[in-house]
Amino acid sequence: MSIRQTLKLTTGGDLVLLLAMVALTVGGLWSLGWSSPHGALAVIEVEGSPREHLSLRVDRVLSIHTERGTNIVEIRDGRIRMVDASCPNRVCVTQGWIRHRWEEIVCLPHRVTIRIRGLEEEYDAITR
Amino acid sequence: MPSPVESPGDASALSRETLVPLAALTAIAVVVHSAEQILPAPLPGVRLGLANILTLCALDLFGLRAALILTVNRVLLGSLLSGTFLGPAFLLSGAGGIASVLAMGLLYQIRTPGGRRPFSLVGLSLTGAFVHNLAQLSVVHLLFVRHPEVFFLLPLMAGAAAATGLFNGLVALPLAAHLRLLLAKPVGS
Structure with a gap:
């Protein structure tokens, strides 16, 4: 099965999940200020x-x-x-x-x- | 686990058509899981969780119960092989594995009003990876590190889960489709 055929089997729900997790990562890291990791x-x-x-x-x-x-x-x-x-x-x-x-x-x-x-x-x- | 050969009338037993391929998937999962411990992690603290590919196949082909059996056996056998049985790594591995299978099984049951699955194995894989990390973090918080700062790691873990879940899902999707065709063929053809 080619990559293209595989991708055809994925759904819009998959994409929503992926984007939600990426958003959680970016938003979380940004709000925690990991660019300058402070001690707790x-x-x-x-x-x-x-x-x-x-x-x-x-x-x-x-x-x-x-x-x-x-x-x-x-x-x-x-x-x-x-x-x-x-x-x-x-x-x-x-x-x-x-x-x-x-x-x-x-x-x-x-x-x-x-x-x-x-x-x-x-x-x-x-x-x- | 009851043997289906001795109790063919037992409705809780797996059929032989399921048991044999499931045993093979479990064996491969144990090997993949063990091999991954030896190989260096792509990033410190991040593992691909390649054994989840086999869990996804079992879930897709044989259902939640088979996937759960695979995971429990994989964790038990894997910990015996690596000598971590009943240790902290075993607890983390078991909690993460079982939580992620249950979450994936739940997601697999969902149908849209049209009767279609809103998520493919890729979606299940993403969710499984995230829930796996979340469960491990919760166990770490409950048993080892009792201050809530451990959950600051959650965004990092979500990012790692997005990457590893996507990879595993994109491997499992064609693999499960291929195995389904293979298993549908009569033996010997």
Whole structure:
């Protein structure tokens, strides 16, 4: 059976389904903004162990108290930054906003780290 | 599964005319399914799901029950061959396979007022691929990754399903038509 004969056997319903799925893909990717894949979650670690898991979709300001000092983080518009820190040089504050999985903010004097945890870790769970 | 030879009066049994080709389709599906695990994926995380071609043929030639039997056996035998029986991959494979067969079977029953099928095997294949992914994502969400962000993958999966479903459907459509002619011929001719 040639390709042309095969295509003749397909129906208008098939085409509608195909177009609906393509539309779902394009619309979905566009609305999720995959062109700049943002992380979904900020994880704040103190001395290497996770202290807070914060959704980047909820705007808030939070103080992180450690035995070495205090850091203030802010989440706004899906981004997170260190607003202030009680350390002398405040390198972490100058790092500004982060939102992507590959970015992180480190406050060395207080042993505080902000990482973005995103969707990509889940890929490994969905094979086969 | 009851043997049709021992219980010819059993209405739930498949006829021998169905059982033999269905067993062959199942065997091919297991091989295709296993071979696909070894071959590299076209994109990371995306598989063609070529075994669905055999499921589509079984559905078209012998109906939903035969297609369901093929899928369950394919998942069981495939997992025994690859050593993933009762593992997470087995759960995902089973959930995706069974959900997609049921969806395709349902779609196959639909008739327009004129008595025609609104969807060919290509439409069934597209739906099957999408439902397969959707079921797997749901299982992943329920069992492994408990936060709803996994459903952000849905658009990507719809895109992958559109491509793989279209490919498989366009293979299954002429194949099923050819098999139908072949099976209609008397043996030996």
